[in-house]
Amino acid sequence: MSKLKIAIQKAGRLHNDSLKILSDVGISIDNGKDQLKASARNFPLEIFYLRNGDIPQYLQDGIVDAAIIGENILIENGGNSSIVERLGFSSCKVSVAVPKSTKYTGIEYLQGKRIATSYPNTVSEFLKKNNIQSNLHVINGSVEIAPNIGLADAIVDIVSSGSTLFKNGLKEVQVLLKSEAVLAVSSRISEENQLILNKLHFRFQSVLKGRQSKYILLNAPNDKLERIIDILPGMKSPTILPLAKEGWSSLHSVIHRNEFWEIIDELKQNGAEGILVCPIENMVL
Structure with missing residues (x-):
């Protein structure tokens, strides 16, 4: 019997919220410690525990049929994968932040400036849309330190509570996009597994309606x-x-x-x- 392959974040808040919604729709998972793949006992489902940044490529290649992933990650790297349902948890923003002492006058401030980010595709699209030319420095992790060490004039990064920005002497000045967890599907999903995904999606919708x-x-x-x-x-x-x-x-x-x-x-x-x-x-x- 065919099984739907779904990827979720290996660790972190999105991991916990993903497991909770699967539990809420009645799916029991046989998951041992440090397993990277697990099967459901009562639903034709296999779960892959992956690094958040790796999930879009697994979707594009058809290694997994679907994923619970942050919308921001999918937009940055998602290729031809599509969103089936917004799940209403793990909300955050992708925002521009500058040093607190900076007088931010609007997006024109970014003209010719150096921007550090882990989201080059998202930022490039935003700058292009607004006819702004800036120099991007791609950094994986610890983006907030870039202005303090003279590497950048501004950053674009994930913002949840804003406490990390505050601790690093930065302030949020512009929101590029708002993000939440989504159920995404690979363009390579088989017809058989699409039927299974439809059943899972129906369960998700029922739980989400109840939560609201x-x-x-x-x-x-x-x-x-x-x-x-x-x-x-x-x-x-x-x-x-x-x-x-x-x-x-x-x-x-x-x-x-x-x-x-x-x-x-x-x-x-x-x-x-x-x-x-x-x-x-x-x-x-």
Whole structure:
């Protein structure tokens, strides 16, 4: 039986988040210490643990069928691999940073400047788009030190919290792109393995929908139902059940997590009581 080959980061935050989403979709992995390849017990899947920077080449060559990878790495080195789904974790930015004392006037500041980066393709494309000519110094690791040792006037690197920049006397001044983990697919995937990937993708979508949503139950007087239904449209419409207490009903619905507190406040103002909110593990539509 054919198995889908999927690559994930060998170590780091993306590694842990990748294993978590695979666990959340019900995939059990036989993974011993220091293994570079492991099989799933209950799904036709083989996992390859690779260096983040090596994954795009494995995708291009068809050695793996798919990968969970940072979008920034795929854009820099991805070739003809395509994104199937954005996964909503391991968010970061690829940004320009300069010494704190520098007066940054906009992207024109970069004209003729020396830029140190680990993302030459991304930076070159950005500069070309903005008609800026700069001198690139490609550095693998410790890019932040370049301005301090006189190697560069600016850097372009990954920014998460910004603490590393601060410690090295730098400030973020321009965002080139925003990135998150994505499920990517090789252009060389077989038809058989594409079907397996479709099943995995469906599971991912169900988990992601659940992570983005909350299940809400509340009690409300019947004369307030119409207004509360307007607040709580749900996936199609709320479920309404009569309560033993005359003139009252129970409503069940789903709300987006980003709208949670605003909706709760509005529900209370319009007569809702006994509001119960529960996390959703999976949501199959």
